[in-house]
Amino acid sequence: MRLLPVLVRLAWRYLWRNHRRTIIMLSAISVGVWAMIFMTALTRGMVDQMIKDGVSVLPGHVQVHHPLFLDDPSVSNRITIGDAELARAFDTAGFKAWASRVKVPAVIASERESRGVTLLGIDPAAEREFSFVSYDDVEGRFLEGADDNGIVIGRELASKLETEVGKRVVLMSQDPENEIADRGFRVVGLFKANMPAFEESYVFIGKQAAQKMLRIGDTTTEIVFLADDYRNIEPTFKQVSARVDSSLEVSRWYEVDTYLGTMLKVMDGFVLIWVIVIFLALSFGLVNTLVMAVFERVREIGLMLALGMKPASILGQIIIESMLLLAVGLAIGDLLAWATIQPLQGGIDISAVAEGMEMMGASSVLYPKLYLSDMIRANVVVLILGFLASLSPAWRASRYEPVEAITKVG
Secondary structure, eight states: HHHHHHHHHHHHHTTOOOHHHHHHHHHHHHHOOOOOOOHHHHHHHHHHHHHHHHHHHSSSSSSEOOOOTTTOOGGGGBBBOOOHHHHHHTTTTTTTTEEEEEEEEEEEOOOOEEEEEEEEEOOHHHHHTSSSSGGGEEEEEHHHHHOOOOOEHHHHHHHTTOOOOOEEEEEEOOOOTOOEEEEEEEEEEEEESHHHHHHHHEEEEEEEHHHHHHTTTOOSSEEEEESSBBBOOOOHHHHHHSOTTTTTTEEHHHOHHHHHHHHHHHHHHHHHHHHHHHHHHHHHHHHHHHHHHHHHHHHHHHHHHHOOOOOOHHHHHHHEEEEEHHHHHHHHHHHHHHHGGGGGGEEEEEEGHHHHHHHHTSSSSSSOOOOOHHHHHHHHHHHHHHHHHHHHHHHHHHOHHHHHHHHHHH
């Protein structure tokens, strides 16, 4: 243990003997680490936003449906449990938030145009916690209750239908007997969403108005539950499964939207691959620096060996040099990444490529997410790979014969 401080001191001094080369290598490592963490934060932010937007549209982290509903989303495949019984089952269960809703395909028509949409019959009070619509940012007003007879549509849809607040539209869908169910509604509000596609695809009416229009009594098509975090939904899933009849299907959000679930899995793998790829480029410079340092000190290494220094100590000194170089570079790179990302926490406007981002399910504002776990992962991987990269020149230095090393230069 007494030898370690000596080796660290020697390694630090040798590192700065050629300060220009060390500074160049530190700059390369710092920029590489900055690029790793910065790009990871951007990608993590994009994926997180995609998942949050997707979950808010689903909505909820855990959902309950008729077993056939996801394949055939019609009111024929609805949950035949009344609202009062659902309230008794879930109101006192301690869920963060839950709601039952009517969700079916429909057609909306104005006096000029018609469009296919997803009809959402909701209780606005129950869904405020996890709706993708900000009730306070609606032009006009949002629904005031489950018995509200108005309709709220997206601004993009209103533009396509050439309608506005105060005008009437007609909704059409199918009832359980496969007969046309239609009703006129007055537009009471226009909502804004993160992505224009959401504004075109969804319309909101009161749940009781939807039940009456579709002639389904007080039944619904889905029940949704909110967990504490989209990454930790198992406790909520188990609690819902224990309270739901076996004739119904309980699904996690990533089972309902497999695309978003796959994105979450791929992201963690992407971070590791990205770090390794960047370091592979840096490793050539690191190995070259260490090899040059060894070549410049062949005579000194020979003298130390001749004076009784063990080959293992020479090996340790070269590896410590590598670790010190990487540690300083990592510290600078981490600081640069943090300083770069912090001012961008409010979001980066990428509306210039909004259409392309929308195709991926991402919004036009990118919010970088700097996670401590990602920084730790990047630092640990770089140190491990740096250790492996330094083994070759360190091993070569420790294998020198003292006499040959001294006479080689002298």
